[in-house]
Amino acid sequence: MKLKKDELLWLIIFITPTIALFFLFFLLPILFLFVTSFTNWNGISAEFVGLENYAKLFSKKTFIRSITNNLYWCITAAFVTVPLGLIIALLLAHKSRGWKVFRTILFIPQVVSSAAIALMWLALFNAEYGLVNSLLDLLGFSEYKNHNWLGNIRTANMALIGFSLCYVGYFMVIMLAKTTGISQEYYDAANIDGASQFQKDVHITAPLIKSTFFLCIILAVIFNLRQFEYVFLMTAGGPANKTSVLVVYIWNELSVQRLGRGNAAGVIMIAIGAFLLIVLRKLLKSETYN
Amino acid sequence: MIKSIFKLFTVAFISLSLTVISAVASAEITINWPSIWVGKDSKTTVIRELVDEFNAANSGAIKVVIEEQTDYDIYGNKLTAQIATGSLPDVFTVGADLLDILSKSGKAMDLAPHVASDSHWNNVYPENALQSNMTDGQLITLPYELFVTPVTYNKKLLKAAGYDEFPDNYDDFFKMCEAVTATGKVCTSQMTGKNGWTSMLWFSQALASAGGPNIYENGLDDPAFVKAFEVMEKMYKYTTSDAIGADAGVSGGHFLNERTAVFMNGPWFIARYTTDGIEGLHANIGVAAAPMLKGGKGAPGGYVGGKQSSLAAGKQSDPEKEKAVVKFLKWLTTPENVARLSYSSGAMFIVKADLPSDMDRLFTEMNEGKGNAPYVVEIFQNAIGSLAVSKEFPQALSALALGEVTPEEAVEMLKDAD
Numbered sequence: 201m202k203l204k205k206d207e208l209l210w211l212i213i214f215i216t217p218t219i220a221l222f223f224l225f226f227l228l229p230i231l232f233l234f235v236t237s238f239t240n241w242n243g244i245s246a247e248f249v250g251l252e253n254y255a256k257l258f259s260k261k262t263f264i265r266s267i268t269n270n271l272y273w274c275i276t277a278a279f280v281t282v283p284l285g286l287i288i289a290l291l292l293a294h295k296s297r298g299w300k301v302f303r304t305i306l307f308i309p310q311v312v313s314s315a316a317i318a319l320m321w322l323a324l325f326n327a328e329y330g331l332v333n334s335l336l337d338l339l340g341f342s343e344y345k346n347h348n349w350l351g352n353i354r355t356a357n358m359a360l361i362g363f364s365l366c367y368v369g370y371f372m373v374i375m376l377a378k379t380t381g382i383s384q385e386y387y388d389a390a391n392i393d394g395a396s397q398f399q400k401d402v403h404i405t406a407p408l409i410k411s412t413f414f415l416c417i418i419l420a421v422i423f424n425l426r427q428f429e430y431v432f433l434m435t436a437g438g439p440a441n442k443t444s445v446l447v448v449y450i451w452n453e454l455s456v457q458r459l460g461r462g463n464a465a466g467v468i469m470i471a472i473g474a475f476l477l478i479v480l481r482k483l484l485k486s487e488t489y490n
Numbered sequence: 491m492i493k494s495i496f497k498l499f500t501v502a503f504i505s506l507s508l509t510v511i512s513a514v515a516s517a518e519i520t521i522n523w524p525s526i527w528v529g530k531d532s533k534t535t536v537i538r539e540l541v542d543e544f545n546a547a548n549s550g551a552i553k554v555v556i557e558e559q560t561d562y563d564i565y566g567n568k569l570t571a572q573i574a575t576g577s578l579p580d581v582f583t584v585g586a587d588l589l590d591i592l593s594k595s596g597k598a599m600d601l602a603p604h605v606a607s608d609s610h611w612n613n614v615y616p617e618n619a620l621q622s623n624m625t626d627g628q629l630i631t632l633p634y635e636l637f638v639t640p641v642t643y644n645k646k647l648l649k650a651a652g653y654d655e656f657p658d659n660y661d662d663f664f665k666m667c668e669a670v671t672a673t674g675k676v677c678t679s680q681m682t683g684k685n686g687w688t689s690m691l692w693f694s695q696a697l698a699s700a701g702g703p704n705i706y707e708n709g710l711d712d713p714a715f716v717k718a719f720e721v722m723e724k725m726y727k728y729t730t731s732d733a734i735g736a737d738a739g740v741s742g743g744h745f746l747n748e749r750t751a752v753f754m755n756g757p758w759f760i761a762r763y764t765t766d767g768i769e770g771l772h773a774n775i776g777v778a779a780a781p782m783l784k785g786g787k788g789a790p791g792g793y794v795g796g797k798q799s800s801l802a803a804g805k806q807s808d809p810e811k812e813k814a815v816v817k818f819l820k821w822l823t824t825p826e827n828v829a830r831l832s833y834s835s836g837a838m839f840i841v842k843a844d845l846p847s848d849m850d851r852l853f854t855e856m857n858e859g860k861g862n863a864p865y866v867v868e869i870f871q872n873a874i875g876s877l878a879v880s881k882e883f884p885q886a887l888s889a890l891a892l893g894e895v896t897p898e899e900a901v902e903m904l905k906d907a908d
Contacts, residue, residue, distance in 0.1 A: 242574075242591075243570075243573065243574025243575075243591070244574065244591065244594050244595055260906075326732055327730075327731040327732035328730060328731060328732045328744075346731035347731075348731050348732055348734055348735065350735050351682075351732065351733070351734030351735040351736075351888070351892075352892070353892055353894060435735060436683065438682060438683070438735060438884065438885055438888050439734045439735060439885070439888035439889065439891075439892055440885055440886075440888050440889030440892060440894050441885045441889075452881060454571075455566075455567045455570060455877070455881065456876075456877040457574065457591060457877060458878065459574070
């Protein structure tokens with residue numbers, strides 16, 4: 201479609217602010233990040249150091265562990281949190297008695313401050329007086345009486361990632377909303393054929409919300425790649441750097457004035473994010489966008 | 491429609507104009523102070539009183555506004571970012587670990603001309619206290635709070651374990667810990683959360699005991715670092731199950747609740763033994779020098795400590811505001827006000843102040859211990875000279891305590907962080 205002269209003018213007028221803001225607050229900082237990643241910038245002075253920052257990063261065990269931990273977070277979100285959200289959405293879509301109450305309860309973590317939730321879980325996981333250990337003790341698992349979930353190398357990551365499951369409500373709500381758009385005619389036809397509720401869920405609802413399910417997977421991977429606040433507030437990457445994730449690693453570099461190296465880690469994070477997105481889009485393309 | 495929009499713009503314009511006019515007309519200078527002496531900090535009450543009194547005395551001319559900073563680590567990170575971006579607050583406190591970058595930034599106010607032109611500073615500070623803080627002829631910080639960190643222990647819990655005196659060497663200390671454990675109590679309060687503060691103090695004591703007062707001259711290659719980690723490895727066998735990942739609140743809380751028998755922190759914690767401790771706790775607390783390592787280069791009675799917080803100010807372009815900031819700094823450093831702060835909190839200050847004769851018993855014991863100490867060695871976090879190393883310390887310590895690394899490997903973790 202060819203635009204008229206005045207239409208083109210209006211198009212430019214309307215689009216310029218957005219492009220300017222995008223350039224100023226997104227492209228320019230990324231360019232700055234990229235350039236400074238080749239320097240030893242400490243906030244006060246900077247010298248060009250070539251690829252030294254990148255070489256150092258890949259020689260650090262904690263950095264490699266941070267990347268793998270991020271991948272664990274992403275995998276858990278894609279294969280546990282989102283599918284769990286789908287199951288709950290399918291159950292709530294029946295609109296059985298009290299479904300709205302459950303929907304609200306599951307969505308509550310989204311509207312509560314993440315710092316408050318992290319502090320609450322810190323108290324629940326506390327080795328000396330935490331509710332988790334008391335419950336396990338009551339159930340007969342006395343070996344966990346004083347278990348330090350977040351302070352033990354074997355359980356710290358598990359406890360952190362397990363805690364993230366309380367955010368299942370976010371994906372559940374997205375998928376539940378999609379189910380409301382499914383035509384009743386499909387279910388009426390299935391009823392005539394004598395289909396059970398389970399069969400209707402599996403053969404009608406699930407396939408029709410597949411695109412939203414895949415969208416949720418993409419969102420979950422993006423969210424978990426930039427995971428920060430829960431790890432920072434609950435373990436700060438400890439014990440022994442075992443729960444560190446990329447953003448916590450970057451934070452630590454920045455807080456010791458190694459801004460150049462921190463920015464190099466940021467560039468790597470962007471590259472990983474872009475790679476994951478490309479792969480996911482390729483894998484899920486036909487389902488998500490058609 | 492157009493009329494409504496016009497009315498809206500007119501109202502907005504008048505409101506904005508009035509705001510600007512009132513701001514210009516008032517001409518009150520506002521001094522922003524992000525203070526860590528808020529919340530549960532033992533200096534909170536008197537600091538608030540001092541600010542209120544200053545504001546009342548300078549009503550309409552100067553107003554100090556406290557911006558509450560309840561988390562020391564987050565404050566440190568914020569200040570680091572502000573130093574890097576050159577957006578320093580008007581007045582702030584700074585720890586020894588950030589002095590170097592603050593000095594290099596060139597963003598802090600040089601107080602040397604004010605010290606030279608006003609006898610106040612030279613009268614209230616001990617001889618050479620200000621000179622030792624000068625770099626290249628500039629004075630960017632006023633030394634303020636200082637500290638020592640002897641051992642504080644619960645005499646009642648130790649007595650129950652069969653000990654009337656605090657052991658003077660680590661062999662006896664760990665035997666005592668066995669005895670305390672047998673009574674159902676926990677021997678020491680430790681922590682690896684945040685900067686690992688209370689454990690870092692123990693580590694500093696063990697370092698000074700193993701390597702002597704000049705321990706930091708040889709850097710991390712000194713074998714004393716391995717010996718100090720060996721002490722910490724044992725120490726974590728006699729601590730609470732939540733020590734890994736615990737912060738100072740948890741670590742101190744166990745001692746305040748008589749769950750643990752031995753604790754290490756600075757004199758600012760003294761007031762909390764009464765305000766937050768279990769009933770009668772303060773009367774049961776004893777003060778002792780840290781145990782010594784047999785064969786170490788340290789001397790019995792040696793203390794660790796150092797400068798805790800120094801006062802500083804951001805560079806000002808407005809000479810009137812600079813004068814106001816200096817006036818407030820002078821207010822904070824008058825001997826009377828420092829005595830009030832010290833009396834209420836138990837904290838120690840460099841400023842010469844006539845302290846009341848009824849100062850807290852624990853303060854007096856710590857002060858006497860400091861006076862009798864053969865040396866006072868700077869704590870590890872301040873002396874090691876690398877933010878990255880001091881930040882890695884709690885991670886290395888937790889790895890050591892969990893059996894992931896040996897003491898030698900823990901030192902390697904510190905070296906690798908730099």
